[in-house]
Amino acid sequence: DDFQKHWMHFDIYPNNDLFARLNLPYVIKSVSDMTAINLFEKYNMIKKSQAIADKLVAKSIVIQLLAEYIRMSSSNEISITEITDSKLNEILRYIGNNLDKPLIIKDLSDMFQMQTPHFIKYFKKQTGYTPGKYILERKLHFARVCLEKTDMYVYEIMEKIGETNPATFSKQFKAKYSYSPNEYRKIFNKKV
Numbered sequence: 643d644d645f646q647k648h649w650m651h652f653d654i655y656p657n658n659d660l661f662a663r664l665n666l667p668y669v670i671k672s673v674s675d676m677t678a679i680n681l682f683e684k685y686n687m688i689k690k691s692q693a694i695a696d697k698l699v700a701k702s703i704v705i706q707l708l709a710e711y712i713r714m715s716s717s718n719e720i721s722i723t724e725i726t727d728s729k730l731n732e733i734l735r736y737i738g739n740n741l742d743k744p745l746i747i748k749d750l751s752d753m754f755q756m757q758t759p760h761f762i763k764y765f766k767k768q769t770g771y772t773p774g775k776y777i778l779e780r781k782l783h784f785a786r787v788c789l790e791k792t793d794m795y796v797y798e799i800m801e802k803i804g805e806t807n808p809a810t811f812s813k814q815f816k817a818k819y820s821y822s823p824n825e826y827r828k829i830f831n832k833k834v
Contacts, residue, residue, distance in 0.1 A: 678710040729754060730768050737777060741784055742804045745777050781805070782818050789827045796823050
């Protein structure tokens with residue numbers, strides 16, 4: 643028997659949108675419906691094309707694949723976890739709007755009128771991340787998007803995420819994405 647594996651990766655953060663609140667399995671072990679497999683094959687055929695029409699088709703295929711993934715996960719296993727906690731929404735919004743500033747956990751817990759240990763426990767329970775890990779992930783994600791889609795200098799991107807040490811930034815970025823910021827840009831930014 644042939645063995646095939648198809649893989650997709652999405653960066654989704656808590657409270658970003660509906661998909662951030664879906665509880666979906668990480669793996670679907672077998673696929674009997676050929677729809678998803680055909681979509682993967684079609685995507686692989688056009689993903690490197692520079693034609694505008696092909697880029698639009700590729701994006702639509704990714705959305706179709708996501709829909710197929712949700713459908714194959716079976717509706718009885720899917721639930722939507724609403725983040726209705728206004729305090730958490732406020733914390734996440736504050737972090738997202740202040741990535742360029744030092745985000746000290748003690749200061750955040752004081753700002754939201756919580757004891758630091760309680761703030762850390764509450765944040766992790768609600769998001770699945772410690773506050774420090776969540777902040778770092780958001781900053782690195784922002785930097786990755788800037789490297790892919792803009793011509794900003796690396797030092798300008800660092801300023802936007804409040805990082806002053808190029809060695810630290812490069813080390814953290816490489817640990818997350820396997821390339822230094824400059825290497826990543828050369829590979830993934832088509833504007834450069």
